[in-house]
Amino acid sequence: DSGVTQTPKHLITATGQRVTLRCSPRSGDLSVYWYQQSLDQGLQFLIQYYNGEERAKGNILERFSAQQFPDLHSELNLSSLELGDSALYFCASSQTRGRAGELFFGEGSRLTVL
Amino acid sequence: AQTVTQSQPEMSVQEAETVTLSCTYDTSESDYYLFWYKQPPSRQMILVIRQEAYKQQNATENRFSVNFQKAAKSFSLKISDSQLGDAAMYFCAYSHTTGNQFYFGTGTSLTVIP
Numbered sequence: 471d472s473g474v475t476q477t478p479k480h481l482i483t484a485t486g487q488r489v490t491l492r493c494s495p496r497s498g499d500l501s502v503y504w505y506q507q508s509l510d511q512g513l514q515f516l517i518q519y520y521n522g523e524e525r526a527k528g529n530i531l532e533r534f535s536a537q538q539f540p541d542l543h544s545e546l547n548l549s550s551l552e553l554g555d556s557a558l559y560f561c562a563s564s565q566t567r568g569r570a571g572e573l574f575f576g577e578g579s580r581l582t583v584l
Numbered sequence: 585a586q587t588v589t590q591s592q593p594e595m596s597v598q599e600a601e602t603v604t605l606s607c608t609y610d611t612s613e614s615d616y617y618l619f620w621y622k623q624p625p626s627r628q629m630i631l632v633i634r635q636e637a638y639k640q641q642n643a644t645e646n647r648f649s650v651n652f653q654k655a656a657k658s659f660s661l662k663i664s665d666s667q668l669g670d671a672a673m674y675f676c677a678y679s680h681t682t683g684n685q686f687y688f689g690t691g692t693s694l695t696v697i698p
Contacts, residue, residue: 503686507627512690513675526685558627562686572619573677573686575629 473497476561476576484584488549491579495542495563501525502544503573504536505560513560519544548581556583588678590689597666598697604651605661605692607676613637617679618652618659623691624672632674635659663694671696 473496483489495502504516515528519538530536533551538544548555558580562573587610597603609618620632635643635652642650647667651660663670676689 513688515685515688518685560629562629564686571617572631572634573629573679574631575621577628580627 472574472576474561474563474574474576476559476579478579479577480580480582482582482584483551485551485553487551487583488547489551489581491546491548491559491561491581493544493546493561493563493576495544495561496574499563499565499574500542501564502538502542503562503564504530504544504546505562506557507560507578508554508557516546551581551583553583556581588676588687588689590674590676590692592692593690594693594695596695596697597663597670599666599668601666602662602664603666603694605663605674605676605694607659607661607689609657609659609676609678609687611657611678613680615681617681618650619677619679619686620648620650620659620661621675621677621688622670622672623675624669629675633661666696668696668698670694 475494477492500521503518505513516530517536518526522538533549536546558578560578562575589608616637618635622630622632633645633648647664649662673691675691678687
């Protein structure tokens with residue numbers, strides 16, 4: 471158990487819909503990262519938050535948005551969903567305090583868009 | 585921008601044998617972290633081993649060890665006495681010491697042959 475919690479684990483929805491994925495980082499971790507992994511693909515970095523503020527942005531579509539709340543949990547909002555958005559969405563956290571360490575990954579949220 | 589390259593999309597190894605997965609990276613930094621993550625069929629991302637660039641000694645974790653060549657910017661993973669449970673996708677990753685971003689390679693799919 472990495473200590474990172476993601477909900478829901480599975481989600482099936484239709485094109486054009488909007489979904490919200492939730493992530494609770496490990497206790498004490500200030501940084502939250504979101505990654506997208508399509509079938510048989512590598513990890514695509516979407517966005518990083520540090521203590522409530524956006525720190526880095528990757529290949530995140532304009533239809534996607536994220537935020538990190540004061541209690542450090544994060545949400546990734548996906549709107550106007552398309553078939554190609556079907557993927558495994560990972561949340562990860564790290565300390566980012568002083569010398570950083572590894573990324574701790576949640577189990578992922580598997581999104582299927584029909 | 586930093587890049588991480590895994591030139592072997594697929595590898596196979598006989599059970600109980602040794603296999604080496606390759607990874608090269610590009611950076612202008614002198615201090616950083618390198619990681620190998622394992623992703624079994626369950627899709628959970630699991631940290632296998634971690635190397636801090638300022639440490640000359642190669643990291644080892646039981647049957648897993650790395651060959652870290654800083655000048656060559658090479659970071660290979662050696663799996664000894666391969667087991668069926670080692671079958672997975674392996675991702676090499678790089679991180680600044682500030683942990684601002686993590687860069688992942690495209691992965692190597694390892695098959696273990698009984």
